[in-house]
Amino acid sequence: MRILLVGAGGVGTAITRIAARRPFFDHMVVADYDLPRAEAAVAALGVRSDRFTPVRVDAADQAAVTTLLAEHRCDVLLNATDPRFVLPLFEAALAVGADYLDMAMSMSKPHPERPYEEVGVKLGDDQFAREREWAASGRLALVGMGVEPGLADVFARYAADDLFDEIDEIGIRDGANLTVDGYEFAPSFSIWTTIEECLNPPVVYERDRGWYTTEPFSEPEIFDFPEGIGPVECVNVEHEEVLLVPRWVNAGRVTFKYGLGEDFIGTLKTLHALGVDSTEPVTVRTDQGTARVSPRDVVAAVLPDPAELGDRMHGKTCAGTWVRGVKDGRPREVYLYHVVDNQWSMSEYGSQAVVWQTAVNPVIALELLANGAWKGTGVLGPEAFEPVPFMDLLVEFGSPWGMREH
C-alpha cells in the first residue's frame, strides 16, 4: 500500500508517528501547503522516517493532487486537512482511481429559510451524491474515519450487532477535563473547525421525522464521563455521526452532544454576535497594503496552535457512543468509549491527546484495508464495516476502549 497523506498539521503529524510503527504499508508521501511543516513531520520520525517523503501541495488544487497521486503511484489518499478541502481531495482520488479516507465530511449549508428547523445541504451530501461514480470505479471512499466521526460510528455498529435487539437512541457524547497551563483560552482542537461545528445548526435524526435541525447549543445535559473526567455540560452540535449512523444502523434517534462547558459556549456565542467567526472577507490595512481577510482565519492565527500545546496540557479526553434500547426483552443502556490521557500520548508519541485520538483511527482503518479484513467500494461510513477487527486492533495499538453498563 502506498499512501498520500495530505495535511501535516497536528493530526497529520500524529498519523505519521502512529503509522511509522506499523509494517502494513510500503510508503507514505506527506504533503502540506507549507513544505517545512511536512519536512518537520518526517524529520521527527528519526530512524523510522525511511518510508516517508515530504512534499508541497495546495490541497485546493485538484489537478496538482491528481498529479501527485499518479507521480508517487499512491493507491490511497488520506485527507488530514480541514473540511474546506474535502471536495477537491475526494475528487482527485476518484479521478486517478485511488481509494480515499477522511476524518470530516463535505460541508453543510443551512436551510435558506428555516435554518434552525430544517436541514439544507447536509454534511457529506456532496460526497454521497457521487456514490454511483465511486461504486462504478470499484474504489472505496471511506468517509468520517477519525474518532468522531469514526470510532464512534464503529461503536454504534458494534452495539447494533452484538449488544442490542432494538435501539431507541444512539447519542455520541464527547467530553474532556483538559487544561492548558498559561493560557486564558486555548482550544484543544482547531478553532476553525470548532467554530464551524458549533455555530452551524445542530442536526438530529429521528426515525419518524428524518433529519432536522435546532438552534445552536440546544438540549443541554450533564453527561458523566468515565475514568475520572466526571460530569460535563454537553449540547447538540452539528456532527457527521448523525448523518452516517442512520444509513447503516437502525435506531429511533441519533444525536451528537459535545461537552463544551459553559465558558466555551459563552466565548463562541460572543464571537458569533460580533461576527468575527465569519469566513466572509473584510477589507483591512496590512503590511502589504489593503487586503481582504477572513475574520475567522485571524482568530485562528491569534490563538495558540492546539497541536503545539501538548507539553502544557493536562487531563484526559473521552469520545464515545451512548446507546439505549432493548436486549432479550429487557431495557439496556451502555456507553462505549475511548479515553486518551494526554500524559500518555505525549510520552509515547509526542502528540497531544485530542490530536492523537483522531489520528489513530484512520491508521487502523488503512491497516484493515491493507490486510483485507475490511473491503468495500463506493462511498461508505465506518459503520458499514465489521466493528470487531477494528476494536481489537485499537487494543493492539496500546489504547483500549471501554464499556460502561448503566
Added chain:
Amino acid sequence: MRILLVGAGGVGTAITRIAARRPFFDHMVVADYDLPRAEAAVAALGVRSDRFTPVRVDAADQAAVTTLLAEHRCDVLLNATDPRFVLPLFEAALAVGADYLDMAMSMSKPHPERPYEEVGVKLGDDQFAREREWAASGRLALVGMGVEPGLADVFARYAADDLFDEIDEIGIRDGANLTVDGYEFAPSFSIWTTIEECLNPPVVYERDRGWYTTEPFSEPEIFDFPEGIGPVECVNVEHEEVLLVPRWVNAGRVTFKYGLGEDFIGTLKTLHALGVDSTEPVTVRTDQGTARVSPRDVVAAVLPDPAELGDRMHGKTCAGTWVRGVKDGRPREVYLYHVVDNQWSMSEYGSQAVVWQTAVNPVIALELLANGAWKGTGVLGPEAFEPVPFMDLLVEFGSPWGMREH
C-alpha cells in the same frame, strides 16, 4: 478666527454641522486623509458650506499639517482624529504658532512591571511635558475638550466653584440606553478606541496617594442615570478626566466609570482572553497573498461603522459628573449631566447622539475663545476656565445640561 479641523469622521462631520450655524469664525478648513470624506462633510452643509474648504492631509505628517496651517492662515487647529495622531498635530500647531484643541489626549503606556498597580506614561503626559514651550509661545493648547473629557471637566470646576466648600470625590459617570436595530452587537462609539480605553489599566486619583492603576473593569457599581436611562453597571476605565481634574480642582478622589453593562464587559473580556483585541500583527492568508494584520483592525472592520448607525439607533446617552462633599457644613451629593436623545440629534443635525455630544463641546470652546470669554496660554484642561459661560452657551445651542441633587 480661521480654523483647521483635522478629521472628517463622525465627530469631525458633526463639528462642521454645529459650527456652520454659528457666526463666530471666518473660515474652517476641513482636512482628512480621505479627501472624498472631507468633501462629503462640506457638501452636506448645503447653503451653509461657503465658510468651509475640504482638503486632504495625513495627520501623521507633521510637516504637511504645518504647511496647511500656514497656507490657510489658520489661527487654531481642532483635532478630531483618533488618539494615535495627537502628538504630530499638537506639535504642528506649536511649530506654526497656532492654538490647539483636542478631545482625547496623548496615549498612555502601562507600567512595565506593575501595570495594574502603578501608572506608567499617563494620558497627556507627553503633552504636559511641553507646557513650557506652549507658555513661552503665548499660545493655548486646550486638551481634552470634548464631552468626556471636556464638558465633564467643566462640570467638575463648576461644582468646586459654586456647589461645594469641600469635595471628597468626583466621579465621571457615562451611561446610555442606546440600541441599534438589526445588530446583535453594535458599539455606538469607535470599537478601536473603546478597546483601548477599556483594556488599558484604569487610572484612579487619590489626594494622599496620587495616581494609581487597577485591574480592568474594577469597582463595578450600578449608577442610576437620569431622564429615563435608568440603572447601568459601571466600571473603572482609563480616561483623561482622572488626569485633568486634580490639576485644577481640589478633590479627595477622582474616578471615571463607564456604563458598559454586563454584556459589553463580557464581550471585551472575551476579546481580550482570545487576544483578538491585540494590535500586534499576526500572519494570515489574504486575497493579496500572505500578509500581517492587526487583529483589532479586523474586529473594527467586521463591526458596523458607529457613525453610520444613527438611523437605526434608539435611545439616549448621558455624560456627567457626580460629586460628593460638604456645603455649608452639611454633606452634599449632586450629579451634573448632559443627555442627548438620538432622535433629536438625528432630526436636528443628522448626527447620532454619541458623536454629536462629543462634537458640540469644542465648537462652544472655540466660540468662547473667539469672543474672549475664555483666555489662556500653555497646556490647559477645560477645568482651567470659567465654567458658567460654557454651560450657558450649551443651553443656547439647544442642548441644556441638568443637575440632580441626591
